Amino acid sequence: MTAAATARVTGHVSMTGWLLAFGRPVRWPLAISALCRVVGLTAGIALLGYAAHAVVTAATTGGGAPWTVFGVLVGLAAIKGLFQYLEHYTGHWVAFRALAMLRVFFYERLAVLAPAVTVQRRTGDLLARVTRDIDRLEVFFAHSVVPAVTAVIVPVGVLCYLAAEVDPAVALVTAPFLLLLGAVIPFAGRRTTQRAEGQTVRLGGVMSAHLTDTVGGLREITAYGAENRRRTDLARLDAASGAQHRIVARWASIRAGSTRAAQAGVLIVIVAVGTALGLDSASVAVAVAVTVATFPALEAVDGFAALLGSTRTSLDRVRAIAEEEPAAPEPAPDTVWIPGDGPPEICFHNVDFTYPSRDVRPPALTGVDLTIPAGHTVAIVGPTGSGKSTIGALLARIWDPTAGAVTWDGADMRRIPSAELRRRVTVIDQQPFLLHGTVADNLRLADPAATDEQLWRALHIADLADTVRVLPDGLQTHVGERGAALSGGQCQRLAIARAVVHGGQLLVIDEGTSQLDESTERRVLGRLADAIGDCTVLWITHRHTTLGICDAVLEIDEGRVSAYKAG
Structure with missing residues (x-):
C-alpha cells in the first residue's frame, strides 16, 4: 500500500472514529x-x-x-x-x-x-x-x-x-x-x-x-x-x-x-x-x-x-x-477573578498587539501605557489606522494582547470569565449589527426581560422614540435585514438605545455617532452622558463634538500613545 493510500485509510478510520465517538x-x-x-x-x-x-x-x-x-x-x-x-x-x-x-x-x-x-x-x-x-x-x-x-x-x-x-x-x-x-x-x-x-x-x-x-x-x-x-x-x-x-x-x-x-x-x-x-x-x-x-x-x-x-x-x-484555539480563551479555574459592581479603572501596561493574519505587517499597537480612571470618560483620537479600534477590541476581549496586559481594577482581564465580561462591557460599533426582527427584538437582545417602558426610555435617550412612535407598529416595527429599513443614523441610534438597555460598567463607543447630524448628536450625547451615570467610558472618535463630554483625550498614532490631555 502506498503512502497516499495509507493516509486515506487512516483518514477514513479517524473520521469514522470521531463521528462514532x-x-x-x-x-x-x-x-x-x-x-x-x-x-x-x-x-x-x-x-x-x-x-x-x-x-x-x-x-x-x-x-x-x-x-x-x-x-x-x-x-x-x-x-x-x-x-x-x-x-x-x-x-x-x-x-x-x-x-x-x-x-x-x-x-x-x-x-x-x-x-x-x-x-x-x-x-x-x-x-x-x-x-x-x-x-x-x-x-x-x-x-x-x-x-x-x-x-x-x-x-x-x-x-x-x-x-x-x-x-x-x-x-x-x-x-x-x-x-x-x-x-x-x-x-x-x-x-x-x-x-x-x-x-x-x-x-x-x-x-x-x-x-x-x-x-x-x-x-x-x-x-x-x-x-x-x-x-x-x-x-x-x-x-x-x-x-x-x-x-x-x-x-x-x-x-x-x-x-x-x-x-x-x-x-x-x-x-x-x-x-x-x-x-x-x-x-x-x-x-x-x-x-x-x-x-x-x-x-x-x-x-x-x-x-x-x-x-x-x-x-x-x-x-x-x-478545534481552533479561541483568540481570547477562558481563564483557568484557579485563576478566575470576578470584578466588583462599580466602574472599573482600566490600565494598559506596555501592550503590544499584532493581528493574527498580519504577522508580516507592523504591529497594530506598540508599547501602549495608559490609564482610564474609574468612572471617567476618555476619548481616543487619531488618524485612520492608528490603532484606536484595536484598543477598543482589547477592552472587549475580542483579542488578547500579544505582549503586556490590560487590567481591570488591577487584575489582568484574562482572568475574567467571558460571561462575566460580556455582562459588564457594552460596545457600540460604527456599523452595528441589527437582527432581522422588530425594534423590540433588537433592543431585547441586550436584556430579554426589559419592559416596554425601559425600551421607550432607551429610545428617548437615543433620540429615536418619536420616530418609532409614529410608525404603525411602534416597537413591533420590523427593521429589515441588517437594519435595511432604517437609515444609517437610525441604525446607530438603535444601537445606542440597545447599549442603554444593556447597561454595564464599561462602555466602549467606536465611532458610534459618526452618521448623526451635529444637532442630533448633541442631543444624544447630552442624554447619554446623564444616562450612563457611574460608568467608565472609552470613546473612539474623529469628531470634536464628542470631546466636550470627555474627562480626557488620548491621542494615538501608528500604534503608539502620542499625547494624553486632561479635559
Missing part, C-alpha cells in the same frame, strides 16, 4: 436500527427464497398447500415491513438527533471563537459549514453506519446458508462475486472521485460566500455596474464545480454498469454450477433467489463509499473551526 449518546438506537435492518433484510431474503422454492415445487410436482405457502409469505412480508419501518424510524431518529447535536456543538464552538472568527473568515463560508457540511455529517449516521454493518453480516449469513442448505460449491463460486459487489466495485475510482468531491465541497463554500456577498452588497454592485463581473465570477465557480460533478458522475456510471454485470454474472454461474452438480430445480431457484435478495445489502455499500470523500472533507471543515 461524537455519536455515543445515540449508539443504542443506532444498534437497534442495525439489528432491525438485519432482520428486515433476512426476512426479505427468506420471502424471496421461500417463494421461489414454492413456485418451482408446485410447477414440477404439483404439490404444496397453497394456504400454507400464502400464510408463510404473508408472515414474512409482515416481518419485513415491520422491521423496515423500525429501521427507518430509529435510523432517522438517530440522524436528526445527531444533526441537532452537531449544530449545537458547532454553534457552541463558534460562540467561544466569536467575534474574532467572523473577522478571519467569510460569513458565507461559515454559513456553508454550519448548514451544508453538517448536513453531510448527518448522512453518515442515517445512511452509512447501519448499511456498512449489514453489508458484512447479511452476505456472510447468505453464504453460510448456501453452503449448509444448497451446496458448498455453490457458496464457493458465489463468494467472489459478493466480494466483488461489496468490497471492490463500490470503491473503484474512489481516489479520483473523493478528490473531486472535496473540490466540490470547497467550491460550494466559496460559492456560498460569493452569493452572500452579492446579495448583501447588491446596492453597491448595482451602483458600480459590477453585475456582469459578479455573474461571470459565479459562472466560473459554477463551471469548476460542474466539472468536478461530471467526474463523480462518470465514475458512478462505471460502477453502476460493473455492478449490473457482476450481478448477472453471479446468477449465471449459480445456475451453471447447480446444473453441473445435478441439483434439483428448487435448490437452484432458491440459490438464485436468495442471492438476488442479497443485492440491496451490497448496493448500500456504494452509497456508503460515495459518502466517504465528501463526509471526510465536510468533517475536516467543521473540525477546523471546532
